[in-house]
Every structure is written in structure tokens, then in C-alpha cells.
Amino acid sequence: MSLAMSREQREAFLAGVHVGVISIPDGANGPLTAPIWYGYEPGRELWVITGASSRKGKLLRSGARVSLVAQTESAPYQYVSVEGPVTAVEPVKDREAVRVLARRYLGKEGGDAYVAATAQDYEAEPNVLVRIRPERWLTVDYAKVWSSLAPRN
Numbered sequence: 001m002s003l004a005m006s007r008e009q010r011e012a013f014l015a016g017v018h019v020g021v022i023s024i025p026d027g028a029n030g031p032l033t034a035p036i037w038y039g040y041e042p043g044r045e046l047w048v049i050t051g052a053s054s055r056k057g058k059l060l061r062s063g064a065r066v067s068l069v070a071q072t073e074s075a076p077y078q079y080v081s082v083e084g085p086v087t088a089v090e091p092v093k094d095r096e097a098v099r100v101l102a103r104r105y106l107g108k109e110g111g112d113a114y115v116a117a118t119a120q121d122y123e124a125e126p127n128v129l130v131r132i133r134p135e136r137w138l139t140v141d142y143a144k145v146w147s148s149l150a151p152r153n
Helices: 007-015 055-059 096-117 119-124
Strands: 020-024 032-036 046-051 065-071 078-091 127-132 136-141
Touching: 007 078, 007 136, 020 055, 032 055, 046 055, 046 096, 096 119
Parallel strands: none
Antiparallel strands: 020 032, 020 065, 046 127, 065 078, 078 127, 078 136
């Protein structure tokens, strides 16, 4: 039995709220791998926001190939990993994209509080919105075999 997800399943999973882990090439060093909030709608590009002068921000440039994995934190485990090129790096001109992302992860009230609490940080260090086109997918859904793996009482 294949543990792979269908296209619809993998896109729905990636569109769900999971902290992503992004991996970005870093020349002669190993790749930079870090947790990150992301946005995704099925069939569209993945997007992240980061500080323009941060290590991530400096490494994320148009044409770079990156990977991002999103996973569940409890059994039955599932994950979706995507790899593809950065298609755009754009300055964040207003806080609305940040608000959308913060509300995705923290809810309306928490997201708005996060945006307000970090306003000075964003003034001091401008952000960039980075778009990534998923080209290669790797998925696993252990729920397909969970009943045979789960402990029995």
C-alpha cells in the first residue's frame, strides 16, 4: 500500500496550518534550515515573509531552489515536502501581508496583537515577501496504515 497522498490531499494538507521548515542553499556551508510561517492555496505558489537583511532574506533570491516541509506533530504522522524555485522576492510595502500570515497562525485577535507588538521591528528591518513554486512533492500519510500500527489495549 502506498503511503503517498493524492494531489488533492497533499495540496489540502499544505494549505492547512502547520509551521513549515524551510531549507535554503548556503554556498559551501550546509543549507540554512529554519522553522517559518507560510501561506499556500491549492494550485498556487507558496509564500513566506522574512526580514530583508536576515540570513534567510539574504539567501532567498529569485531562482534559488528551496525546500519546505510541513508535518503533523502527533500520530498518525503526515508530512508534505515541496521543492522548487523562488519566483519572486518583493519588498513588503504595507503590513497587510504580515497580518494575513499572523492571523493564519494566531487567529484574528492574536494576529492583530502580533502585528501591533512587532511594528517597531518591521520599521527597523524591512521585510520581503518570497514566492516559491512547488515543483517536486514528497508526501507520507501514515493514517493509511495507522490501524495496523496503533497500540492495542
